[in-house]
Amino acid sequence: MADKDKPLLIKRYASRRLYNTETSDYVTLEDISGFIRDGRDVQIVDLKSGDDLTRQYLLQIVAEHESRGESVLPINVLTDLVRSYTTQATSAVPQFLAASFEMFRESQSKWAEGMSQMNPMMPKIPGLEAMQAQQEAFLKAMSGNMGKSWSAPEKDEAASEGGEDLAAIKRQLAELQQKLSKMDK
CATH class of the missing domain: 3.40.1170 (MutS, DNA mismatch repair protein, domain I)
Incomplete structure (x- = not known):
């Protein structure tokens, strides 16, 4: 095995x-x-x-x-990546990308967690798990081993920002559910 x-x-x-x-x-x-x-x-x-x-x-x-x-990668991001190979910023770019992808992963995880907590009876979105796995693999591939050298922000800051993000996501989800209800009628 x-x-x-x-x-x-x-x-x-x-x-x-x-x-x-x-x-x-x-x-x-x-x-x-x-x-x-x-x-x-x-x-x-x-x-x-x-x-x-x-x-x-x-x-x-x-x-x-x-x-x-x-x-997945916009032209301006690709251009900036190429540009980073020719500048002195090369040393900061991998750490920045790793930190950005890590924050994106955490945000995605909080969104999924918020979705499941808001309405556990709501059916799962088809393909969501596959999409999350695909994005996680992409982020891991893009960040390589750089994520290991990045240290996470303090828990208090992350928790307060995460709470605001979660509230915004809940609000948006409620609006979407209302729109879907109106469409069904």
């Missing part, structure tokens, strides 16, 4: 084929993307040199999704 806590090890052969060491079969980039969407971490290494190629392949997966019109 595979250990879901450890990254799935994928070996790249000289022929550029990717080999899943757990299932002993060859995989594609789309397969790897699926593993990540399912919440699994992956590590891709070159068989001969032992070099870690994970970042390279994750960027390739993102580029392929973007080229197919599944755009």
Whole structure:
């Protein structure tokens, strides 16, 4: 049985084929993307040199999704990313991105928690869990290991901001429910 806590090890052969060491079969980039969407971490290494190629392949997966019109990153963000490689700000960019994605993840989690607390009898939104897993995998891929070096804000500040966010989300949800009720009539 595979250990879901450890990254799935994928070996790249000289022929550029990717080999899943757990299932002993060859995989594609789309397969790897699926593993990540399912919440699994992956590590891709070159068989001969032992070099870690994970970042390279994750960027390739993102580029392929973007080229197919599944755009997540706005042009200005992509432009700023390219610009950050040519400036002195390079050292601050990874920490900033990791912090931003971590705050986004927390906000998403609070929203989902608020939704379930507001109306436990309300049916689950189809695809919500899959969407959350996909976004989490994307954020993890984008932030890499930078999130480990970022320290979270003080609990009091986060709690007070989270309370305001939750109240706003509840208000918006109530408005949406009213609009949906009117549409059903």
